[in-house]
Amino acid sequence: MLKKTRVSSLMMGVLLITSTTVFWVSKQVVADDDGEKHGSEHVYSATLPVWKTECGECHIAYPPQLLPAASWQKMMGSLDNHFGTDASLDADAIAEILPFLEKNAGSERKYAAAPSKSAMRITETRWFIKEHDEVSASTWKRIDSPANCAACHTTAEQGNYDEDFIKIPR
Amino acid sequence: MRRFPISAILSLVACVCSTAVYAETPQQILDGLTQQAKTESADFQGFDAARGELFFKQTHANDWSCASCHSENPVNGGKHAKTGKAIEPLAPSANAERFTEPKKVKKWFRRNCNDVLERTCTAQEQGDVLTWLLATQ
Numbered sequence: 564m565l566k567k568t569r570v571s572s573l574m575m576g577v578l579l580i581t582s583t584t585v586f587w588v589s590k591q592v593v594a595d596d597d598g599e600k601h602g603s604e605h606v607y608s609a610t611l612p613v614w615k616t617e618c619g620e621c622h623i624a625y626p627p628q629l630l631p632a633a634s635w636q637k638m639m640g641s642l643d644n645h646f647g648t649d650a651s652l653d654a655d656a657i658a659e660i661l662p663f664l665e666k667n668a669g670s671e672r673k674y675a676a677a678p679s680k681s682a683m684r685i686t687e688t689r690w691f692i693k694e695h696d697e698v699s700a701s702t703w704k705r706i707d708s709p710a711n712c713a714a715c716h717t718t719a720e721q722g723n724y725d726e727d728f729i730k731i732p733r
Numbered sequence: 734m735r736r737f738p739i740s741a742i743l744s745l746v747a748c749v750c751s752t753a754v755y756a757e758t759p760q761q762i763l764d765g766l767t768q769q770a771k772t773e774s775a776d777f778q779g780f781d782a783a784r785g786e787l788f789f790k791q792t793h794a795n796d797w798s799c800a801s802c803h804s805e806n807p808v809n810g811g812k813h814a815k816t817g818k819a820i821e822p823l824a825p826s827a828n829a830e831r832f833t834e835p836k837k838v839k840k841w842f843r844r845n846c847n848d849v850l851e852r853t854c855t856a857q858e859q860g861d862v863l864t865w866l867l868a869t870q
Contacts, residue, residue, distance in 0.1 A: 652840075708815060
């Protein structure tokens with residue numbers, strides 16, 4: 564009987580230490596030294612097959628979270644002139660994709676366009692500019708286009724923009 | 734109780750998954766364009782690979798040609814002129830998926846002709862290009 568009690572208290576102790584460690588580690592992931600949040604915040608898991616295919620043909624299917632719903636509505640209404648190219652889709656595809664974008668859109672506040680910038684470009688939101696403020700002009704020059712997330716975010720195709728997977732091309 | 738022949742089920746699944754099912758062949762799509770070209774023009778004389786190649790490499794209304802994104806040699810992959818995203822080869826000899834989905838073919842001719850020519854392409858133009866692509870090894 565005594566032995567059994569000792570075993571169970573030992574197990575409780577192990578459990579307590581393990582859960583405390585997990586809690587501590589997960590807190591470390593969220594706040595690193597630059598004061599910005601990292602970890603799960605930069606991993607976008609919302610997906611829809613038709614969105615992934617249609618929005619991922621000329622560029623990566625950008626996470627719906629990175630623009631507010633109003634921007635997506637405007638974008639899906641003007642695909643025949645999509646940043647200077649015809650990206651038109653049939654009505655069925657739009658009817659499937661737009662609700663998905665709206666449902667997973669980011670907040671109006673966080674993803675607002677920078678002053679006098681387009682509300683339809685992720686790269687021109689205040690959020691994007693701040694997140695990339697340490698990227699030098701020469702680094703940007705080495706990349707075909709800021710639209711090419713995967714040039715540095717090696718796991719962008721999977722929706723993972725965590726800084727652990729960034730590799731700046733030389 | 735009867736045991737499930739797991740290995741049989743697995744091999745069936747593997748078989749179904751690995752066999753790519755294409756809606757049409759590029760030849761069927763070309764046949765469709767022939768029909769369309771006959772309707773569009775009474776004196777349709779057939780498609781021409783050399784004319785298709787020229788059409789593909791030339792600029793038209795804008796700065797871009799088809800080759801701007803797809804590269805001059807359709808056996809090679811290309812790169813989107815704006816976003817830099819890699820584009821798989823266009824020639825069916827290099828990429829078996831090409832010209833097998835009529836809806837997709839229609840969508841891309843619509844978009845790309847608008848970008849390159851600022852108009853829709855005729856069935857003659859589409860058929861010439863596809864004839865050249867099919868001849869490219």
